[in-house]
Amino acid sequence: MAPSELILGGQAGNTDVIIHQGDVTLKPGLDVEFVCEAIGSRPHVTIAWYIDEALDETDQGTSKMNSNDARLQDTTSSFVISNPGRLHHGKLLTCQALIDGRLVRNTSIVINVEEPPDQPINILGLNDHVSSSTPQRPYCIAGSSFPVSFITWSLDEENVTDDAEVTTTVMTSGMMRVISALDYNPMIEDDGKVLRCRVGHVALAEDIIAEKAICLTDSMLSVSVKQELSTSLLLDLSGIQHSSTCTLSTCDTTEGSSPNNTPGSGCIQKDLGTMYSDVVDHVYEVRNLLASTTYEVDLRCRHRLCGESTASTRASVPTPIVLINDQGSNQQTTSDEKLWIRDLIFVIIAVIVVSAFVIVVTVSVVLRAVVKGSMRVAGAREESHVTRSPNRIEEGNEGEPKIYQEIKELRSSLVQPSDIIVSTLSSSQRRHSLGQSTRLVMRHPRPPPLPLPTHRMSVTSAVVTAPDAKDTDSENDEYVPMSPDTYSIDSEYMTMNRANTN
Numbered sequence: 001m002a003p004s005e006l007i008l009g010g011q012a013g014n015t016d017v018i019i020h021q022g023d024v025t026l027k028p029g030l031d032v033e034f035v036c037e038a039i040g041s042r043p044h045v046t047i048a049w050y051i052d053e054a055l056d057e058t059d060q061g062t063s064k065m066n067s068n069d070a071r072l073q074d075t076t077s078s079f080v081i082s083n084p085g086r087l088h089h090g091k092l093l094t095c096q097a098l099i100d101g102r103l104v105r106n107t108s109i110v111i112n113v114e115e116p117p118d119q120p121i122n123i124l125g126l127n128d129h130v131s132s133s134t135p136q137r138p139y140c141i142a143g144s145s146f147p148v149s150f151i152t153w154s155l156d157e158e159n160v161t162d163d164a165e166v167t168t169t170v171m172t173s174g175m176m177r178v179i180s181a182l183d184y185n186p187m188i189e190d191d192g193k194v195l196r197c198r199v200g201h202v203a204l205a206e207d208i209i210a211e212k213a214i215c216l217t218d219s220m221l222s223v224s225v226k227q228e229l230s231t232s233l234l235l236d237l238s239g240i241q242h243s244s245t246c247t248l249s250t251c252d253t254t255e256g257s258s259p260n261n262t263p264g265s266g267c268i269q270k271d272l273g274t275m276y277s278d279v280v281d282h283v284y285e286v287r288n289l290l291a292s293t294t295y296e297v298d299l300r301c302r303h304r305l306c307g308e309s310t311a312s313t314r315a316s317v318p319t320p321i322v323l324i325n326d327q328g329s330n331q332q333t334t335s336d337e338k339l340w341i342r343d344l345i346f347v348i349i350a351v352i353v354v355s356a357f358v359i360v361v362t363v364s365v366v367l368r369a370v371v372k373g374s375m376r377v378a379g380a381r382e383e384s385h386v387t388r389s390p391n392r393i394e395e396g397n398e399g400e401p402k403i404y405q406e407i408k409e410l411r412s413s414l415v416q417p418s419d420i421i422v423s424t425l426s427s428s429q430r431r432h433s434l435g436q437s438t439r440l441v442m443r444h445p446r447p448p449p450l451p452l453p454t455h456r457m458s459v460t461s462a463v464v465t466a467p468d469a470k471d472t473d474s475e476n477d478e479y480v481p482m483s484p485d486t487y488s489i490d491s492e493y494m495t496m497n498r499a500n501t502n
Helices: 335-384 400-411 473-478
Strands: 005-012 023-026 032-041 046-051 054-059 062-065 073-081 092-099 102-113 139-145 150-155 164-170 176-182 194-200 208-213 222-228 233-238 245-252 267-273 282-286 293-303 307-317 321-324 330-333 455-458 486-490 495-499
Touching (some): 005 102, 032 092, 054 073, 139 194, 150 164, 150 176, 222 293, 233 245, 233 307
Parallel strands (some): 023 102
Antiparallel strands (some): 032 073, 139 176, 164 176, 245 293, 293 307, 321 330, 455 486, 486 495
């Protein structure tokens, strides 16, 4: 009777291996013991182990009574794969149950081994020295591995992986190979930078790194004199590669100095380190030099991948300028002092210009404020002289309330033949709503008011001279004799107009 079930499992050390959909992945170098168990057979079975189609081992196994049926047997057999590696990857492991040499049941799994790519890796397709005008396509290969490797690119600290094209190939063994090609256009500022290809894999504790420097042929190291001062030289340093270590030597070329410009008693040597390693122009000052002396300046820079480059120049420290003052004594003025005086003059001129500008702006603001204040005062005065209506008495006009009261009473009453009409000027001599030609009309006695606002009647005028009246020229000029004519009193405008009696 064939077994009802054939179970295949395994253990690596103290950890059970995981079989998923007929595949198992093993760690490289870690022994694995596979166990095949036939459940419920009669008689007990023989277990045969195959790798691919080759028989590797036959085992009678260990049999015991089935826990559910005492008439049946359970048989267990084990198979060990030592140090699994690339040779075991992709193999088919099969467990067969045989009764009297006859196959009654079998089960299989595919063995996968986590295998990192071959080491070392290299960056190919990039020459040792390149030109900034020529595009480059370096590529990096991650050899056969499982699972697939991943590749990243960087130029110094800048990630440039997005510019790469990746190709993955599955080998017949089941391993995978990855090729990553980078589209790269060198630039002058890239001189000395390091291009890195980084390969990562799950079986690696650290990434595998391949690197190559960008060494440009059209970026040349140079040193030149920017300015010659009395006791120092200002030098222009350019074309220094990234990550380069530089040394600057300044040697006296006069007799007695060290030969071949080697550092000695006549040379000043300065180790610049990598402080100028960014391929841009720099200004460096060499101090404590002798006046009227010619120096040989050598710049040497070494890059760990591009090698060494040198540049040199010759410079002279000028002789101090001697001036004779009014007293006939000698006075030395070096170029440094001239520069200091020139800078001081520029600063003084700048301060004067800024101060003048501030003064002009301040005066303009003050004048504008004064003009605005004067306009506000003038406007306030004009408003204080505006004449109000008769019903609202302005402040300071003490005589007007009585006059307005008399006019109101006159407007509401009739003129009687017995009224005495006196024509005189206003004692205040001011303009008011009646006009300059208005005469104050007074009567006595006052009759009761009538409802009609306007009246016309003929009255006999009489001129009465007040006891205190003075016959002066000024009053005679303003005197108008009253005649027996007809007058009209307009109650709306409170004016008295003469009417013709035709």
